[in-house]
Amino acid sequence: MTDFIRPVPRWLHVWAVLAVLATLVLLAIGQLVTSFGAGMADPVWPTEPWYVFHTATEAEKERFRKDYAFFLEHSHRIAGWTIGGVVIVLTGGLWWTEPRKVARWWALGGAFVLIAGYSEFHRGLRTQHSTPAAEVTIPAGAAAVATIGAANMVAVAVFGLLARTPGASVRLLGSLSLVAVMIQGLLGGFRVKLNELVGADLAAFHGIFAQVVLGLLTAVAVLTSRQTPEIGTSTRRLGRWASVLAVVVFVQVAFGAMVRHYPVPLSQRLHFATAFLATGLAVWVLRAVLVDVAALTRARGVTWVLAALLVVQLYLGIEAWLAKFGAYMLPELVPVTPEGGAIRTLHALVGSGVWAAALALALRLGGRRTSEIVH
Structure with a gap:
């Protein structure tokens, strides 16, 4: 054993x-x-x-x-x-x-x-x-x-x-x-x-x-x-896809930081494009984990945390975008209300949570080094 x-x-x-x-x-x-x-x-x-x-x-x-x-x-x-x-x-x-x-x-x-x-x-x-x-x-x-x-x-x-x-x-x-x-x-x-x-x-x-x-x-x-060290081939494959997801989410969060400080058209487009990519990839990875018993056993908690954060983040993203870019004036001229500031802050913070959860999922599915396992 x-x-x-x-x-x-x-x-x-x-x-x-x-x-x-x-x-x-x-x-x-x-x-x-x-x-x-x-x-x-x-x-x-x-x-x-x-x-x-x-x-x-x-x-x-x-x-x-x-x-x-x-x-x-x-x-x-x-x-x-x-x-x-x-x-x-x-x-x-x-x-x-x-x-x-x-x-x-x-x-x-x-x-x-x-x-x-x-x-x-x-x-x-x-x-x-x-x-x-x-x-x-x-x-x-x-x-x-x-x-x-x-x-x-x-x-x-x-x-x-x-x-x-x-x-x-x-x-x-x-x-x-x-x-x-x-x-x-x-x-x-x-x-x-x-x-x-x-x-x-x-x-x-x-x-x-x-x-x-x-x-x-x-x-x-x-x-x-x-965590248990045994990993099947399908779980390792999911781990690689989860790693790709983590990278995409990091890039998307980075573009989000650019939008907050430099809301130029290029940063806005890149933030939007990577958001669609990250969401689609996250849904696919989460579904794959949920139907893989071994993978779900290793990463049940972080899987549900990532799913919940993803749903919340989509809502906050829409609200933050409308608050900053839906006022028909330059973003830097839009007054920051307590509600608007709170939404922007939560959107950025939950984005960090999605990044951390995606990384944790990749690591949970990635296995352990044999030097850290005793037979």
Whole structure:
């Protein structure tokens, strides 16, 4: 008989799921920032996590309590710091399960160097938060230290993957998640700091890269869960189609981010076209899973979640489109009402949920490495 053994302790799976849920909360706040145009409510960056509670002036603290845009922007920053802490714990916990002692400490050392370098990089920028963007000096030394730490950590994970070490794939994804979260934080900050130089060009990329972070954390959550390892040929085939679906959904969500920031005819057409493609492919994949007993056994929960999210997303997509483009005026001139902002935010957030669910379905149907199975 074949039994699956988790590559990591159960608490790490629970923590990974919490990381995904927390990331969705962060995305929700970020979408509210975009919907209500609060991205530049405070042009001062970087700031400490406790800025509005301790470092800020009394006027800024009062503004945090009364100015909705200022409140949203700093809530987004605080949530970002929180996710960073959650992912640090997740990555450290994953590496603590590394069976090779030397590799474990080498990777943990790399993670420590990465965090220290990133902190120093952030501190170096924080001392220049009042400096004009064109005159800011990038802390190159700290950036180099952080890069060395990240490279060491990821390299150990890759070598473990090549050596078929149990849980190596999860540790690699966890390491990449930590690096991605740090990059995402910098993208969000530079979107504010460099606004006077490049405008909102970084905003769309910041929104798209957020989906990469969500995808990495979703993969960690799925691959640390318990499931039966036996996979038939038909299930593997469905897994490949589910992977195609996940890619299409990601592209569609990316075009959605472009529409939110650059509602030009091309981005609108691409968003619409990929929406039709993603919907048709999703319906076909879901139907195939529902009639395949083995596939449904492996992915029953995520299948129904994806189906439900897809229905909700279609409705929200229609409402969001009519609210923004059905007013017979330029999209950027349409006033954002609380109802309209809520619909746009929900549409973007549910889209992220569809992407995460599609990816989870692909991973659930994709099977396990033999190194993670005990016979």
